[in-house]
Amino acid sequence: MNIAALFGQAYYDPYYNDSGAHTAYSSQDAGLFLFMLFFVLIISVALYAVHAFLLGKIFTKAGVPAWKAWVPVYNSWVTLELGGQQGFWAVLALVPVVNIVSVVFLYIAMYNIGLKLGKEGTFVLLAIFLPLVWYIWLAVDGSTWKGKHAAKTAPAK
Numbered sequence: 001m002n003i004a005a006l007f008g009q010a011y012y013d014p015y016y017n018d019s020g021a022h023t024a025y026s027s028q029d030a031g032l033f034l035f036m037l038f039f040v041l042i043i044s045v046a047l048y049a050v051h052a053f054l055l056g057k058i059f060t061k062a063g064v065p066a067w068k069a070w071v072p073v074y075n076s077w078v079t080l081e082l083g084g085q086q087g088f089w090a091v092l093a094l095v096p097v098v099n100i101v102s103v104v105f106l107y108i109a110m111y112n113i114g115l116k117l118g119k120e121g122t123f124v125l126l127a128i129f130l131p132l133v134w135y136i137w138l139a140v141d142g143s144t145w146k147g148k149h150a151a152k153t154a155p156a157k
Contacts, residue, residue, distance in 0.1 A: 057139035083109020
């Protein structure tokens with residue numbers, strides 16, 4: 001017997017149904033979970049599409065084909081190489097704990113990309129704290145790539 005029954009107070013158990021069995025979830029809970037899962041999936045795909053589109057614009061400025069921005073791990077590899085870092089850190093970003101070091105190298109690459117697009121060194125703070133703003137700014141402004149282009153060009157004849 002519980003304390004509430006001893007004092008004559010009604011006790012409500014939300015997980016107790018009429019058949020006497022405890023249920024963890026109702027069908028409404030499952031429907032809400034599926035709706036939230038679908039909503040998160042849609043938001044994630046939309047954010048990835050915006051990220052890839054903006055990164056493609058930055059790649060184009062650097063002389064890299066824009067399609068490379070749409071390939072999930074390869075876009076990080078290319079970003080690292082454009083910033084003067086080793087591309088293999090993109091793959092190591094999938095390993096727990098090592099991914100922290102990989103993020104540091106990615107921020108160093110973003111710093112170098114900002115410099116190559118004519119931005120100040122402190123511009124990397126925008127990449128760290130507001131990366132979407134960093135991508136938008138570099139993608140739509142009129143900056144041009146200063147330095148060696150990543151694309152291989154045919155020699156002049």
